[in-house]
Amino acid sequence: MSALSSSSSPLRLGIAGLGTVGAGVIKLIEANADLISARAGRALKVVAVSARNRKQDRGICLDTLRWYDNAADLVNDAEVDVIVELIGGAEGTARTLVEAALKAGKPVVTANKALLALHGPALAKLSADNAAPLLFEAAVAGGIPAIKTVREGLAADRLERIGGILNGTCNYILTVMRETGQDFATVLADAQKLGYAEADPSTDVDGWDAAHKLAILAGLAFGQPVVFDSLHVEGIRQIGSADLDFARKLGYRIKLLGLASLREDGLEARVTPCLVREDAPIAQVDGVFNAVVTESAFAGRLMIEGRGAGAGPTASAVTADLIDIARGKTVSVWGVEHSDKPALQALPLSAGKGAFYLRLLVEDRPGVIADVSAVLRDCGVSLRSMLQPTPARNETTPHVPLILVTHQTSEAAMQDAVTRIKALSVVTASPVVIRIETD
Ligand SMILES: NC(=O)C1=CN([C@@H]2O[C@H](COP(=O)(O)OP(=O)(O)OC[C@H]3O[C@@H](n4cnc5c(N)ncnc54)[C@H](O)[C@@H]3O)[C@@H](O)[C@H]2O)C=CC1
Ligand SMILES: N[C@@H](CC=O)C(=O)O
Ligand code: NA
Helix, strand or coil: CCCCCCCCCCEEEEEECCCHHHHHHHHHHHHCHHHHHHHHCCCEEEEEEECCCCCCCCCCCCCCCEECCCHHHHHHCCCCCEEEECCCCCCHHHHHHHHHHHHCCCCEEECCHHHHHHHHHHHHHHHHHCCCCEECHHHCCCCCCHHHHHHHHCCCCCEEEEEEECCHHHHHHHHHHHHHCCCHHHHHHHHHHCCCCCCCCHHHHCCHHHHHHHHHHHHHHHCCCECHHHCEECCCCCCCHHHHHHHHHCCEEEEEEEEEEEECCEEEEEEEEEEEECCCHHHHCCCCEEEEEEEECCCEEEEEEEECCCHHHHHHHHHHHHHHHHHCCCCCCCCCCCCCCCCECECCHHHCEEEEEEEEEEECCCCHHHHHHHHHHHCCCCEEEEECCCCCCCCCCCEEEEEEEECCEEHHHHHHHHHHHHHCCCECCCCEEEEEECC
């Protein structure tokens, strides 16, 4: 009887990557050993590991574990039943390791969203062809059981829309900037210290990490993978404290949202900062918390919230997948058996509609508002409200902010209006444009 199907022998794990998540998994398995054995029907035992630096102090003892300098060698260890990939990155060692493990018929648990978003279809095929499970609950929204909710909890329903707050680092930055007025760089450095950010934090702040998660969620929700490069992706670098403040004055908060909807004419999928009404449930999701929202025909609207990053929540999700493997549970990657549907391409952003917040920096002289209003009128964009903060009495600045809020309009009309506004001589900096999420 193989170690995978034996109910009494421990499930032996080879862990690649001992950073925030890898070390977190080892600590959790040790702390909750009895509970895990009871729920899994057998113990989880880490037997081998690989990382860049063997000597680094991680607060865990590696003395009894086999060490591999080359993570891919974990696959050839006959006493490793399951590969746990916690290195990260869509290419390089992480990809080589996961592919080799699946080809060898070894189950894989990973937290690697970049890998799944970019190579999900090929990995799903390897998983199916070799009857090797590939589980990735930790890849989306950390400790929130988002994958299970969509793939299992909503298995009977037809999903129409999925998304939410999908990056803990960005939500932490926007929350702390709003609450304390600290600058972007300081708050990002804190998020890195807390273990929330990716190895290259531009993956977080430029929206790519949220996009990886959105692609995975949309693939699960709509039963077929999504062409990652077709997603529209914006990050939060352009959002200043001034925007958080103006948004508050207008009754909104700013969140980085990933949203995917399956419309009659195709898939709409984008990651963009959005103004959300301050009394909306998603506006209350602050700090490192994420929220995953689904809309489906029978279940209606559902929102689950929890910590989206950090050692504990992520280790919890990784270990829950390991328990599933120990129990012998099998699920297909996109939740659809024998599917060979082609990957879904997202519609261009210009095909959509939206309402918008615009922050302009303009010359402080008569006629400016008339010039800007004329452009909006010519582009067919209707203005809902305007905010022109009065400069402090002794301030002698020649440039002042002008905040505009539009009614619902077409993205194409808005793009045209922004290009023309930018070209006006009275507008002295590139406009900041933020979508307003009305649902
Ligand atoms: N930190 C978090 O809150 C979350 C992280 N994730 C994902 O989990 C994975 C790991 O993330 P973290 O633990 O935060 O990263 P980390 O940077 O803290 O740790 C990465 C580990 O991989 C090791 N490593 C790097 N290159 C290697 C190689 N070629 N061979 C062997 N080991 C190598 C490093 O030595 C380090 O131990 C990534 O895919 C990340 O996107 C997912 C959810 C949350
Ligand atoms: N860097 C990611 C980690 C979890 O996926 C985030 O901030 O959400
Ligand atoms: Na999760």
